[in-house]
Amino acid sequence: GTSHNPSEKLDLDEWKKVMKSGLQEVNETVSEHKELSTLAAARETVQMWRLAGRSVPENISEEQLKTFMECPSKSSKKKYLKYLHLKELYKKNDKRKMDEKRERRLETQEKASKTDEIKRNSFACLWANAIDKTHNWRAAQSMVFGQPLVFDMSFENDMSPREVANTVRQIVLSEGCNRKSVDPFHIHFCNFKDNSQYHREFIKHYREAWDKLLITVTDQCYTNVFPKDKIIYLTADSPKVMKTFDHDKIYIIGSMVDRSIKTGVSLAQAKRLGLETASLPLEKYLLWNVGAKNLTLDQMMHILLTLKDTGDWRKALEFVPKRKYCGFVGRSVY
Amino acid sequence: QVLSRHKFAKVQPPEKPLQAEEWNRLRENFKSPEIFEDVMLNSMVRCNSPIDVAKSLLTSVAKSDGDIGYNLLIKYLALCVQQRKTAEICDVYDIMKMRFKILESGAYNLLIRGLSNSDQWRMALTLLEEVKKVTTPSRTNYESCIKAASRHREMNLACELYHEMLAKDLVPTLDVLQAFFDFSRGMKDAELKKELFGILLYLRENQIYPHRTFMRSIKLWFESIPGENWRGHLTNIKDSGQCPVCNHQLEDSDLTEEEYNNLRERIITDVIHGSDTFRKTSPQEFEAFQTFVEDRLPFDIVIDGLNVSHIRPRKMQCENNCECKSPQNSHFQGFVLKSSLLLEIVNIYSHLKSDSFKLFYAVNCLAKENVRLLVLGRKHMLINSSNWKQEIMKEIQNKADFFFAENISEDDAFLLYATLRSGKHCKFVTRDFLRDHKACLSDSLTRHLFRKWQRGHQIVFSPSAEGKHINFLPAFNYDCVVQTTGNTWHIPYKDTFEERYSYQVPRKWLCLQLK
Numbered sequence: 001g002t003s004h005n006p007s008e009k010l011d012l013d014e015w016k017k018v019m020k021s022g023l024q025e026v027n028e029t030v031s032e033h034k035e036l037s038t039l040a041a042a043r044e045t046v047q048m049w050r051l052a053g054r055s056v057p058e059n060i061s062e063e064q065l066k067t068f069m070e071c072p073s074k075s076s077k078k079k080y081l082k083y084l085h086l087k088e089l090y091k092k093n094d095k096r097k098m099d100e101k102r103e104r105r106l107e108t109q110e111k112a113s114k115t116d117e118i119k120r121n122s123f124a125c126l127w128a129n130a131i132d133k134t135h136n137w138r139a140a141q142s143m144v145f146g147q148p149l150v151f152d153m154s155f156e157n158d159m160s161p162r163e164v165a166n167t168v169r170q171i172v173l174s175e176g177c178n179r180k181s182v183d184p185f186h187i188h189f190c191n192f193k194d195n196s197q198y199h200r201e202f203i204k205h206y207r208e209a210w211d212k213l214l215i216t217v218t219d220q221c222y223t224n225v226f227p228k229d230k231i232i233y234l235t236a237d238s239p240k241v242m243k244t245f246d247h248d249k250i251y252i253i254g255s256m257v258d259r260s261i262k263t264g265v266s267l268a269q270a271k272r273l274g275l276e277t278a279s280l281p282l283e284k285y286l287l288w289n290v291g292a293k294n295l296t297l298d299q300m301m302h303i304l305l306t307l308k309d310t311g312d313w314r315k316a317l318e319f320v321p322k323r324k325y326c327g328f329v330g331r332s333v334y
Numbered sequence: 335q336v337l338s339r340h341k342f343a344k345v346q347p348p349e350k351p352l353q354a355e356e357w358n359r360l361r362e363n364f365k366s367p368e369i370f371e372d373v374m375l376n377s378m379v380r381c382n383s384p385i386d387v388a389k390s391l392l393t394s395v396a397k398s399d400g401d402i403g404y405n406l407l408i409k410y411l412a413l414c415v416q417q418r419k420t421a422e423i424c425d426v427y428d429i430m431k432m433r434f435k436i437l438e439s440g441a442y443n444l445l446i447r448g449l450s451n452s453d454q455w456r457m458a459l460t461l462l463e464e465v466k467k468v469t470t471p472s473r474t475n476y477e478s479c480i481k482a483a484s485r486h487r488e489m490n491l492a493c494e495l496y497h498e499m500l501a502k503d504l505v506p507t508l509d510v511l512q513a514f515f516d517f518s519r520g521m522k523d524a525e526l527k528k529e530l531f532g533i534l535l536y537l538r539e540n541q542i543y544p545h546r547t548f549m550r551s552i553k554l555w556f557e558s559i560p561g562e563n564w565r566g567h568l569t570n571i572k573d574s575g576q577c578p579v580c581n582h583q584l585e586d587s588d589l590t591e592e593e594y595n596n597l598r599e600r601i602i603t604d605v606i607h608g609s610d611t612f613r614k615t616s617p618q619e620f621e622a623f624q625t626f627v628e629d630r631l632p633f634d635i636v637i638d639g640l641n642v643s644h645i646r647p648r649k650m651q652c653e654n655n656c657e658c659k660s661p662q663n664s665h666f667q668g669f670v671l672k673s674s675l676l677l678e679i680v681n682i683y684s685h686l687k688s689d690s691f692k693l694f695y696a697v698n699c700l701a702k703e704n705v706r707l708l709v710l711g712r713k714h715m716l717i718n719s720s721n722w723k724q725e726i727m728k729e730i731q732n733k734a735d736f737f738f739a740e741n742i743s744e745d746d747a748f749l750l751y752a753t754l755r756s757g758k759h760c761k762f763v764t765r766d767f768l769r770d771h772k773a774c775l776s777d778s779l780t781r782h783l784f785r786k787w788q789r790g791h792q793i794v795f796s797p798s799a800e801g802k803h804i805n806f807l808p809a810f811n812y813d814c815v816v817q818t819t820g821n822t823w824h825i826p827y828k829d830t831f832e833e834r835y836s837y838q839v840p841r842k843w844l845c846l847q848l849k
Binding site: 020045051264272 | 351372389390395397400402403405408425428429432434435436437438470472610616741742
């Protein structure tokens with residue numbers, strides 16, 4: 001119940017007066033810019049969407065704005081802006097966390113300097129460096145003695161720029177976990193073209209380190225590098241299910257992320273070259289729940305490394321994302 | 335932030351306008367005061383609160399901040415549009431125009447919708463022009479304007495806008511099309527009549543079926559054309575394709591020679607080869623299949639072997655059904671007696687459940703005198719197993735030609751090719767709707783051809799209600815599409831608003847005759 005004094009009667013249209021007053025000068029500046037360039041108009045539209053409360057980034061670069069304008073449909077425009085918006089949010093969060101961390105570090109340093117205690121340690125603070133060296137030594141070993149693992153880099157044309165970027169990111173992660181493993185694979189990038197989209201993305205990630213990576217990069221097809229009968233192409237579409245990990249075979253992983261529905265692209269590649277194919281025995285070991293059977297490249301790498309070291313499928317398939325399965329088949333029986 | 339908005343969406347707006355202080359008090363008691371106005375206005379829109387309540391909230395915001403955010407203005411605008419407060423809509427528009435260089439699509443959508451329903455409908459047209467400067471208006475923008483124009487009997491303007499939207503590849507809603515018929519009733523205008531016939535042809539070309547109320551609008555318009563004596567009747571077309579009202583024989587679903595060849599070419603290039611022949615088959619395999627088909631042409635019926643054999647009549651499924659065990663009581667009785675071979679093996683219960691038996695049964699149903707059958711399968715069917723009894727497979731091969739594709743190839747593509755290669759008379763059997771193959775076709779025209787051809791050539795089957803036998807529904811003899819002879823129109827319509835599956839076609843028709 002609302003009871004208000006009739007003497008102070010509400011002027012319901014007062015807000016209009018407020019909005020209209022003192023805006024004359026704004027109005028004039030607006031009319032000056034009546035004709036906006038298309039780019040500026042797009043920027044303005046994005047800004048208005050932001051004001052309307054849609055998921056839109058606060059800042060948008062010229063390049064992003066051009067990508068935005070080239071989106072073929074309204075929904076793709078919306079999706080792109082939402083993607084940028086989320087990216088911006090993550091970045092902001094990361095920065096906030098970094099700042100907090102720095103602050104905490106400074107605080108503890110201050111405390112430490114107050115106590116003025118010198119810690120003696122037989123190892124100089126070169127941990128990271130030493131570990132890097134060990135990893136590189138192992139990777140170098142693998143270059144000579146390691147089991148080859150091939151990334152097939154021939155799917156650039158089947159992917160959008162974003163998919164290529166995702167692919168490269170996943171391969172970078174894979175390379176990282178391979179380097180850190182006890183017994184790394186000798187990684188091969190086959191069908192790799194200089195100046196390809198893949199190449200440009202790799203340079204974005206590795207910068208100068210790209211030339212120092214302990215992997216083999218070639219524009220040759222794996223069929224020219226390895227004997228055909230030793231090759232097994234890993235693809236989720238394969239009708240054959242992998243039973244054991246074979247240390248004498250050369251496994252091939254298609255370097256592809258497909259966000260759209262493109263089944264059988266890598267299977268087609270293997271069929272064309274007359275290669276043996278195999279898929280992971282996901283159904284045999286896991287009670288599958290949701291999601292596609294194709295895994296990310298770094299998940300594949302984790303699984304293959306674990307198989308190589310232990311031969312234990314259950315241990316290896318722990319790397320399948322938990323949301324995709326409800327449990328292991330017959331775990332209680334064993 | 336988005337989440338919290340949902341969390342607080344259940345706030346109850348007051349019933350009467352409040353003073354600024356009262357709003358402030360509410361705001362302070364609200365869990366997250368920074369989005370209080372957002373949440374409050376949202377619930378006002380949802381509860382359709384009196385507009386004065388919203389005004390009082392805006393006034394309190396204006397008093398404290400000296401400004402009102404765009405997001406709040408839009409929500410207020412939504413409330414005004416909902417309640418058709420034209421003057422208020424115009425006021426908000428004036429304020430927005432003053433404050434912002436351009437508006438975004440959400441505001442334009444609301445403004446156009448709000449104004450087109452008012453006596454200020456011409457302003458909606460101006461706004462439409464404004465939208466065009468920045469982006470393509472949405473189809474609902476056009477819908478509002480076209481409806482407004484036709485409501486005011488400005489049919490030329492409505493037609494102009496309609497063509498404009500078609501030129502922009504926007505798909506008009508059935509509502510818009512219906513509006514044309516509703517508002518043209520009784521008008522004597524040759525140009526307009528041509529336009530409306532054009533709309534009917536648009537329905538024909540895009541294989542769209544009007545719903546019941548739209549159909550009624552069409553009927554009433556026809557019957558209202560001055561100086562012409564059209565009579566409309568609702569009817570069901572006979573299986574033969576004859577209209578019971580006017581005895582007119584409907585068009586058949588045959589494609590023209592050119593269309594047919596075009597479709598066949600496109601099936602080969604888009605569906606079978608696509609971007610990579612290896613994805614569905616391999617060049618060697620496809621070549622082998624082509625040679626196989628050429629040697630044995632023409633077939634009358636092409637059967638998707640795996641699809642047919644996977645049918646599960648209810649009684650076949652139940653394992654402990656004693657009926658299945660004894661051949662005398664078996665629901666295949668009549669059929670079993672025809673085949674001595676089967677009498678021999680039918681004692682073995684597992685045979686009845688096997689896929690090969692079901693395929694055998696289906697082939698027998700379809701096999702008639704001098705009918706050439708082709709069954710497409712995969713190689714794994716040739717390996718003796720509990721599902722694929724080789725004795726039965728041999729028996730089937732006596733009645734039909736067989737082609738076994740590799741286990742990883744897609745037999746559907748072969749099905750389409752063999753049927754199309756055999757000629758117009760050839761039908762195919764599968765329960766698959768072939769939607770993924772239709773989707774491979776790159777343009778809508780070919781997709782329409784494909785659907786038309788599919789309607790006329792696909793034999794669909796299903797287990798009968800009692801599960802005693804399999805029903806084969808023959809392909810239509812006539813094409814289910816809007817059609818005319820000049821003196822007659824036949825228009826298929828959907829009886830209900832509910833969405834029909836794309837493969838289902840309506841059985842009810844509107845027959846229009848010029849007497």
